Amino acid sequence: MTTKIPLEAIPEKQKVYVKGQWLSVKDVSSKYGKYLAVTPIEILRWLRERGEPVYFSDLVKELNLNKITAYYTLRKLEAKGLIIRIGKRNPLIGLTEKGYYEIESVMFKIKPSMIDIKDLNSLRMEIENVLKMLEIGELDAVNQYFKERATDFKIKTYNLTGAYRLIATGLSEYMFKILAVDEPSKKKSHINQLLQFIDTAKGIIEVAMSLEIDLSTELKLKKIGEFEGKPIYSI
Amino acid sequence: MRGNLSTLSEIIWIRKGDPEKVLVEKDKPSVHYFYWKWDLYKPEDYEPIMLISSSNQEIIVSRYHWIFTMVWNNVVKIKDKAVADFIAGVHTPIILCRKTNVLIMFDIRDFDLESQLMLDFILRILKRKYGRLKGVSEKEIKGYLDKITIVDRIEEKYRFEKEGKR
Numbered sequence: 001m002t003t004k005i006p007l008e009a010i011p012e013k014q015k016v017y018v019k020g021q022w023l024s025v026k027d028v029s030s031k032y033g034k035y036l037a038v039t040p041i042e043i044l045r046w047l048r049e050r051g052e053p054v055y056f057s058d059l060v061k062e063l064n065l066n067k068i069t070a071y072y073t074l075r076k077l078e079a080k081g082l083i084i085r086i087g088k089r090n091p092l093i094g095l096t097e098k099g100y101y102e103i104e105s106v107m108f109k110i111k112p113s114m115i116d117i118k119d120l121n122s123l124r125m126e127i128e129n130v131l132k133m134l135e136i137g138e139l140d141a142v143n144q145y146f147k148e149r150a151t152d153f154k155i156k157t158y159n160l161t162g163a164y165r166l167i168a169t170g171l172s173e174y175m176f177k178i179l180a181v182d183e184p185s186k187k188k189s190h191i192n193q194l195l196q197f198i199d200t201a202k203g204i205i206e207v208a209m210s211l212e213i214d215l216s217t218e219l220k221l222k223k224i225g226e227f228e229g230k231p232i233y234s235i
Numbered sequence: 236m237r238g239n240l241s242t243l244s245e246i247i248w249i250r251k252g253d254p255e256k257v258l259v260e261k262d263k264p265s266v267h268y269f270y271w272k273w274d275l276y277k278p279e280d281y282e283p284i285m286l287i288s289s290s291n292q293e294i295i296v297s298r299y300h301w302i303f304t305m306v307w308n309n310v311v312k313i314k315d316k317a318v319a320d321f322i323a324g325v326h327t328p329i330i331l332c333r334k335t336n337v338l339i340m341f342d343i344r345d346f347d348l349e350s351q352l353m354l355d356f357i358l359r360i361l362k363r364k365y366g367r368l369k370g371v372s373e374k375e376i377k378g379y380l381d382k383i384t385i386v387d388r389i390e391e392k393y394r395f396e397k398e399g400k401r
Contacts, residue, residue: 166355170349203324207325219355234337
């Protein structure tokens, strides 16, 4: 006689029925000795959630992976600069800065293709308000704002290309500089530099639009020689 | 002070752009400062252009974003003068050349982020807009004699000198 399972008892996440119990796919694969197939993104996400490097042996055990498949997947991730393997036998696997932001952008589905004038205008307005907060001594709120925005733009640097990537890099680095100083007058001076950078970026985007120049393409420079130790490039 | 115009002449033709005035120091007439009150978001825009003549060729030098020196040769000439475009909004001068072989002598890591961005931008313009320049006709160009003002000295921070002021 078969047991009828009430529909509401079926869990939302993908689970497998095993002798009156609902087990996760991972538990079933361990129980029956079947390795799981895992995508590189899943490995990155898992490392991101762990928050620290892990030994290769722990990674394959915890994710229930085939050692050889895992080895090749990790080698590919390392070639892309997303992870680093430290040591030779049973290496320690750590997430690199690039890997961290790559997975952040996947997790939060941030896939911008450009930065436009509207984005920069609203960013400028936000920063002008933050400047007022700084003037009334709300240092924590100022730091919190720049911490979040600096991370946003850092993530964008991995998704944008060409001049847009340079703009996002500039924005995040100016913001990190603001965070690195404690003295309000120094913070203010860095914020003014950031505002100037935003204006420069706005000007570039505006002129590029009027001249119909695509800022998203990568500009290729060809090194053709050297002069007094400095490279000479040609476009 | 308005100077004696008969002692001065234009050093280039303008194809695109309309400066509000052109300032020339009385002791250094080879540099013309093309002036606009505003450069998109910044006030006081001085775009200097300098003419350097040697026995066999004429070289034009201009400034970009305060720290870059642009040297133009093989320039297109109409009635013995080179032709300049001033980029809309930012007024950066582009001297029209017969061949646009852009050579850049620098190490990009030496620059701050803003300068890197500005350099990327001008290179894009030179590559995309001036890489394959078609002929320029006399109808497209204009002079600026009526805009020249002779001054004793340009304010120090805007002068075109070997060492930048900013």
